[in-house]
Amino acid sequence: MHIGLARRGYSATGGAEAYLKRFARALLAGGHTCTLFTSAEWPDWPGDRIERLPGRSPLEFADALQTARQRVPCDSLFSLERVWTCDAYRAGDGVHRAWLARRDAVEPFWKRWSRGLNPKHRQLLTLEARLFSPEGAGKIITNCRMVRDEIVRAYGYPAERISVVYNGLPAAPAVEPGLREQTRARLGLGAADFAVLFAGSGWERKGLRTAIDGIAQVRAAANPVLLVAGRGNPRRYRGGGGRVRFLGPVREMAACYAAADLFVLPTLYDPFSNACLEALAAGLPVVTTAANGFSEILRPGETGEVLAEPSDAAGLARAVEAWSDPVRRAAARPRLLELARGFTIEANVRETLAVLGW
DSSP states (O other): EEEEEOOOOOOTOOHHHHHHHHHHHHHHHTTEEEEEETTTOOOOOOEEEEEEOOOOHHHHHHHHHHHHHSOOEEEEEEEOOOOEEEEEEEEETHHHHHHHHHHHSSOOOOHHHHHOHHHHHHHHHHHHHHHHHHHEEEEEEEEEEHHHHHHHHHOOOOOEEEEOOOOOOOOOOOTTTTTHHHHHHHOOTTTOEEEEEEOOHHHHHHHHHHHHHHHHHHHHGGGEEEEEEEEOOOGGGGSSTTTTEEEEEOOOOOHHHHOSSSSEOOOSSSSOOHHHHHHHTTTEEEETTTBBBBGGOOTTTEEEESSSSTTOHHHHHHHHTTOHHHHHHHHHHHHHHHHTTEEEEEEEEHHHHOOOOO
């Protein structure tokens, strides 16, 4: 078959970009050919052909894709981007309407008003309404049950045409001997310091305010230090009682995971956080929220904790205290690693191909 794959934009560190390349290689190994429909930023492609389309806005890209499909006919179009129509859509970005509703519930009126004037939001909602109609996407793959249920509830898309395929990770290289000790020494962490890691950009959505407020409430006996990895403005996130250290953008996250004892992500909305999965694969218990699709694979009390509300700083403090016991963390580590082994990129691609019938 000749498969078309669609994704607007490019980031060298983006999960969707890495996923598409692996997926293309799997298609080629299966004897298929594939064309990537994308915007001008994409530098290279392992498939047979790349079609660069105008993509300054979501609507411009969707319109250009409609025209390009007539010029480059495919047996099937699999999109990772909100477009007008496709044979299959992977909803890795979640449901924009649901995300806006969550923001509206916690933000002041003036922010909601200004967001309503942003044409990007209007375009995404327009495309989403079409894509999640019965005539839009032939079938949908979500990376969690939460997003599946949001699509059905918000747009009435037939539930039987939605399949859940959780994210997966590539095999990680072996951790260098001494990496934990070296990294902790570089960060100025003592042997008794309890290192709690927060990682990600988009700090407002990821819940950094809750993480800082929560870490400030943890009992002194736990001796917590919150390490914040990612791009953002630290001046907007003061507090934490001197327990917060901003690391800035980190290229090699393996060192941070090795140095940490616990991972927290009290996110307001995340279809499925790969950072949480990476932490799990590094043997770290994870504290996150029910608004993160990743929470569906956690076993509260055994591999981490799930907060019902993203703003629950007191609940986060209790969860951090519960996992401050090194004996408990050591006992949980085999369970954490075993759970993570079930979520590989190979399994994800295999399940996706089975759903698509390729």
